[in-house]
C-alpha cells in the first residue's frame with residue numbers, strides 16, 4: 001500500500017504550519033479593521049455553482065475541476081475558488097437585503113493543475129468579498145486592503161500591484177471582436193494554447209506567457225480604446241484614489257484574469273522575484289453580474305484572494321517564530337511528578353514549557369538544546385528538599401538557584417531581559 005500524499009498536495013509541519021497560522025491571523029486582523037467578518041462555506045458545492053459562473057471555457061472549469069458524483073447521483077465539485085460559493089451563500093441565506101456585506105475567508109481550494117513551485121492541486125487562499133457598493137471608493141478600498149495585508153506581513157516591497165479595467169459588457173464584446181479580427185489571420189503563428197483560446201476565450205491570449213504570442217500582440221487593438229466613457233472615468237477615479245492612498249501600482253492592459261465573472265476593475269499582486277513563473281501572489285476584481293447570473297438580484301461586488309502557499313514562499317526565512325521556551329528537567333524518576341507539576345504552574349502563567357517523557361538528565365538537556373529552549377529548570381533531590389529550582393541559561397551556560405516560590409517572577413524577569 002502506498003502512503004504517499006496525493007500528487008499536488010502536501011502536509012504542513014512545524015514551521016510551515018506556524019507560517020500558515022501567522023498569515024491567516026495577520027490577514028484576519030487586518031480585514032477586521034476594515035469591517036470584515038469571517039465566513040466559512042463548505043469545501044464542496046453543487047457543480048453548477050462553478051460551471052456557469054467561472055465560465056465554461058475558463059481553464060478552471062474546462063480542465064481543472066475536481067468533480068465527483070455522490071451516492072445520490074448529484075454532481076459535486078471541490079471548490080476551486082471561494083467567490084462563487086460566497087455568492088451562493090448570500091442567496092441561500094437570504095442576505096440580499098442586508099448590504100453591504102463584507103466577508104473574509106480562508107481555507108483549501110482544489111484545482112487539477114500541473115504541480116510546480118507555487119502551484120499545487122490542493123492549495124489555500126485567504127480572500128475577501130465586498131458585496132453591495134458600486135463606487136470607485138470600494139475598488140480602491142479593496143486594493144488598499146490587499147496592500148495592507150501584504151504590508152502587515154512585511155511583503156509590500158516584494159510585490160507590485162497591477163491594475164486594469166475590463167470595462168462593461170458592451171466594451172468588452174466590442175474589444176473581443178476587434179481582437180479576434182486582428183488575430184484570426186495570424187492564427188497559424190499563435191501557440192497551440194492561444195489558437196484554442198482564439199475560439200473559446202480570446203481575451204486570455206493577452207496574458208499568454210509565450211514570447212511569440214506576445215510579439216504578435218504588440219500591434220493588437222488595445223482594450224482601453226474600446227472603453228465606454230463611463231467605464232473609462234470609473235477606472236480613472238480608482239487610479240486617482242489609489243494615488244491619494246499612496247499605493248504604488250502599474251496599469252497593465254494585458255491583465256485579464258482567468259475567470260469569466262469579472263468586469264471593470266481587475267487587479268493582481270505580482271511578486272517581483274522569488275516565485276518564478278507562478279508569480280501571482282493574489283488577484284481579484286469586480287464581479288457585478290455574478291449574483292444575478294446565479295438567479296439573484298443585481299448586486300455589484302468586488303473581492304480578491306491570495307495564495308497562502310505563495311505568501312509562505314515569500315515569507316520563508318524572514319519570520320522568526322522562536323517562542324521563549326523553557327525545558328523542565330527532572331534529575332531522576334523521583335522528581336518526574338514534581339517536575340510535571342512545575343511545568344503546569346509555569347504554563348498557567350502563559351510561559352512556553354516543554355518536558356520530556358523519558359531519558360536521563362544529559363539526554364533531556366540535549367533535547368532541550370535541540371528544541372532551542374532558552375532555559376532549563378532542573379529539579380533534583382536537593383532542589384526538592386530545599387524548595388529550590390536550578391535554572392540554567394542554555395545560551396551562556398550560567399546557572400542559578402532560585403526559590404520555588406519566586407520561580408514565576410524570576411523567569412518572567414529573565415525572559416524580559418533577553
Ligand code: HAM
Pocket residue numbers: 080081082083111113118119120121123124125127128129258280281282283284285287302303304305306307308309310
Ligand atoms: P485566482 O487568481 O484564480 O482568483 O486565485 C487567487 C490566488 O490563488 C492566485 O493569485 C494564487 O496566488 C493562488 N492560486 C491559484 N491557483 C493556485 C494553485 N494551483 N496553487 C497555488 N496557489 C494558487 C480567485 O480565486 C478569485 N476567486 C479571486 C477573487 C475573489 N476574485 C474576486 N473575489
